[in-house]
Amino acid sequence: MTRRKASRLGLVGTSQTIAVKMEADRLRAEGVSIIDFGPGEPDLDSPDVVKQAGIQAIRENFTHYTAAAGTPELRAALATFYGKRVGREISASSVIVGVGGKSVIFAAIMALVNPGDDVIIPAPYWVSFPEQVRLAGGSPVFAMLDPADGFTLRADLLAAAITPATRAIIINSPSNPSGGVLPPDEARKIAELVVEHDLWLISDETYESFLYDPADIFSMLSLREMLGERLVFSSAFSKSWSMTGWRVGYAIADPGIVKSILTVQSHDTTHTCSIAQRAALAALELAPDVPSETVELYRGRRERMVSGLREIPGLSCPMPRGAFYAYPEVSGLLAAKGLASSSELAKALISEVGLATVPGEAFGTPGFIRLSYACSDETIREGLERLRRFAAGE
Numbered sequence: 001m002t003r004r005k006a007s008r009l010g011l012v013g014t015s016q017t018i019a020v021k022m023e024a025d026r027l028r029a030e031g032v033s034i035i036d037f038g039p040g041e042p043d044l045d046s047p048d049v050v051k052q053a054g055i056q057a058i059r060e061n062f063t064h065y066t067a068a069a070g071t072p073e074l075r076a077a078l079a080t081f082y083g084k085r086v087g088r089e090i091s092a093s094s095v096i097v098g099v100g101g102k103s104v105i106f107a108a109i110m111a112l113v114n115p116g117d118d119v120i121i122p123a124p125y126w127v128s129f130p131e132q133v134r135l136a137g138g139s140p141v142f143a144m145l146d147p148a149d150g151f152t153l154r155a156d157l158l159a160a161a162i163t164p165a166t167r168a169i170i171i172n173s174p175s176n177p178s179g180g181v182l183p184p185d186e187a188r189k190i191a192e193l194v195v196e197h198d199l200w201l202i203s204d205e206t207y208e209s210f211l212y213d214p215a216d217i218f219s220m221l222s223l224r225e226m227l228g229e230r231l232v233f234s235s236a237f238s239k240s241w242s243m244t245g246w247r248v249g250y251a252i253a254d255p256g257i258v259k260s261i262l263t264v265q266s267h268d269t270t271h272t273c274s275i276a277q278r279a280a281l282a283a284l285e286l287a288p289d290v291p292s293e294t295v296e297l298y299r300g301r302r303e304r305m306v307s308g309l310r311e312i313p314g315l316s317c318p319m320p321r322g323a324f325y326a327y328p329e330v331s332g333l334l335a336a337k338g339l340a341s342s343s344e345l346a347k348a349l350i351s352e353v354g355l356a357t358v359p360g361e362a363f364g365t366p367g368f369i370r371l372s373y374a375c376s377d378e379t380i381r382e383g384l385e386r387l388r389r390f391a392a393g394e
């Protein structure tokens with residue numbers, strides 16, 4: 001047989017978070033009442049100024065190809081926005097805009113990882129990091145973080161995973177799924193490690209707006225001088241401005257590295273939607289403070305979700321410091337219900353009480369489940385009630 005599928009398909013599976021969404025949608029379409037703690041997206045709508053800018057862009061026929069790295073206006077606005085945030089000059093040529101954070105990170109990995117390279121990824125990890133590394137021909141190497149330490153990213157755990165085959169480290173703070181946040185002193189130690197071993201460092205800060213303690217506000221971008229070419233910072237409009245569907249993400253890196261990422265992007269998506277780029281520009285220019293309002297709303301939701309979870313026997317839930325996920329340990333509940341894994345628990349929750357969650361297996365840490373609190377108080381209340389009933393066997 002000469003016709004066959006690509007062998008790289010055997011290296012990756014479909015995203016488990018997307019699988020949960022599909023199952024929840026399927027059951028809903030059948031008329032089943034589903035409370036969805038699965039989604040990795042804000043329930044809020046995009047700000048009005050963003051929507052208006054999108055409509056205006058269509059009216060003005062801003063519907064043609066743009067520069068492949070993003071419009072000069074958006075790149076310049078992002079450079080100014082982050083320059084102010086970290087108190088350093090950032091040039092527009094250090095910015096590349098793409099189709100959501102996911103696609104920009106993939107393009108960066110394709111540009112920087114060679115077949116056979118080891119890439120260290122702290123676990124629990126965002127589902128797409130290992131898969132993207134595998135698609136590039138690299139090997140993900142997992143550095144297990146300590147649940148007793150709130151899955152805090154610590155340099156010594158990364159250092160222990162470094163070997164002569166290591167070429168890159170991918171970190172994510174605030175973390176999806178754990179809500180763990182990188183302490184600034186650990187960030188400095190990680191940067192020292194990266195320089196010492198001359199590695200690439202991809203720092204995914206997609207949830208940067210969702211930090212609940214002002215002392216945690218920090219970006220790897222502030223260590224840019226020290227890291228030089230080695231640093232690729234990435235983020236997106238998706239979560240901070242409730243703009244997941246517009247698909248606008250970006251990376252900030254040395255201009256030479258930006259060119260390399262662009263080489264990949266230019267043969268893949270070319271650029272993200274012209275209209276969405278105008279909308280994103282409006283978010284930066286007209287609504288830069290939305291995230292601080294949003295964060296207050298999420299802080300309340302976080303308290304309600306975590307305090308509710310702590311009342312359910314068999315769950316142990318640390319207070320997440322960032323993002324919008326609770327990530328409780330569920331071994332007590334598994335034992336009480338005679339379930340073998342958190343994957344089985346997630347299946348039982350959706351089929352028995354109509355509660356969608358994502359099992360820890362998806363993030364490299366079985367024994368946990370992820371519950372998103374990016375939903376209304378009423379949804380949180382009802383979801384917790386379903387979980388309580390499930391645990392109590394009612």
Ligand code: PLP
Nearest residue numbers: 040100101102126176206236238
């Ligand atoms: N990074 C992390 C940690 C995420 O959780 C996500 C989305 O869920 C992304 C990146 C990508 O976001 P998007 O491609 O929607 O901008």
